[in-house]
Amino acid sequence: GENVEQHPSTLSVQEGDSAVIKCTYSDSASNYFPWYKQELGKGPQLIIDIRSNVGEKKDQRIAVTLNKTAKHFSLHITETQPEDSAVYFCAATSYSGAGSYQLTFGKGTKLSVIP
Amino acid sequence: GAGVSQSPSNKVTEKGKDVELRCDPISGHTALYWYRQSLGQGLEFLIYFQGNSAPDKSGLPSDRFSAERTGGSVSTLTIQRTQQEDSAVYLCASRDRLAGYYNEQFFGPGTRLTVL
Numbered sequence: 255g256e257n258v259e260q261h262p263s264t265l266s267v268q269e270g271d272s273a274v275i276k277c278t279y280s281d282s283a284s285n286y287f288p289w290y291k292q293e294l295g296k297g298p299q300l301i302i303d304i305r306s307n308v309g310e311k312k313d314q315r316i317a318v319t320l321n322k323t324a325k326h327f328s329l330h331i332t333e334t335q336p337e338d339s340a341v342y343f344c345a346a347t348s349y350s351g352a353g354s355y356q357l358t359f360g361k362g363t364k365l366s367v368i369p
Numbered sequence: 370g371a372g373v374s375q376s377p378s379n380k381v382t383e384k385g386k387d388v389e390l391r392c393d394p395i396s397g398h399t400a401l402y403w404y405r406q407s408l409g410q411g412l413e414f415l416i417y418f419q420g421n422s423a424p425d426k427s428g429l430p431s432d433r434f435s436a437e438r439t440g441g442s443v444s445t446l447t448i449q450r451t452q453q454e455d456s457a458v459y460l461c462a463s464r465d466r467l468a469g470y471y472n473e474q475f476f477g478p479g480t481r482l483t484v485l
Contacts, residue, residue: 288473290476296478297373297460297478298412298460300474343411356414356428357414358414359412360411361411362409
């Protein structure tokens with residue numbers, strides 16, 4: 255099955271600096287890579303995703319890059335703000351037929367933005 | 370509109386007791402997932418329901434865990450003879466499968482289970 259590794263497990267940055275979180279996956283058939291943000295006491299919420307036919311995607315201060323050859327993808331947050339502080343999860347998914355697919359998640363990165 | 374809701378938000382039980390956790394998915398979403406989130410860990414897949422198809426139970430850790438989805442909507446996750454290692458946050462997510470393959474899973478707030 256799919257295995258997703260995520261680094262670092264914790265990350266502290268000064269407000270205004272950039273933050274980068276990296277993930278690797280094992281299943282070359284995986285073709286959809288979402289990133290989720292989880293605030294304390296809440297469920298994860300999708301912030302950006304990328305499909306395997308795209309190398310980079312950007313949404314305001316957030317960008318994701320994908321290298322299918324190396325089987326790794328990264329989340330980039332620029333101009334970080336205190337409200338970016340949360341736990342971020344990467345995930346990978348592959349289609350297993352009959353409309354069934356699963357997301358395999360990394361273990362998460364706790365991001366702290368220091369004012 | 371209303372998102373995914375879960376109840377109870379917190380559950381404290383004694384070792385050996387049975388517990389039931391409930392999930393109300395977004396109306397019209399045909400796919401429903403249960404995950405377990407242990408402290409400092411990622412989300413561990415437990416079970417997946419898709420319409421009237423047989424559920425994918427490949428993630429259930431033992432036969433003490435079971436889940437049902439009645440009428441294609443509400444789902445209940447049951448843990449029998451709870452053990453301390455079952456303590457975790459149990460998350461439910463739903464997805465509109467008919468919207469296509471590349472679409473979002475919407476998560477509920479979770480149920481925090483503590484087994485004493």
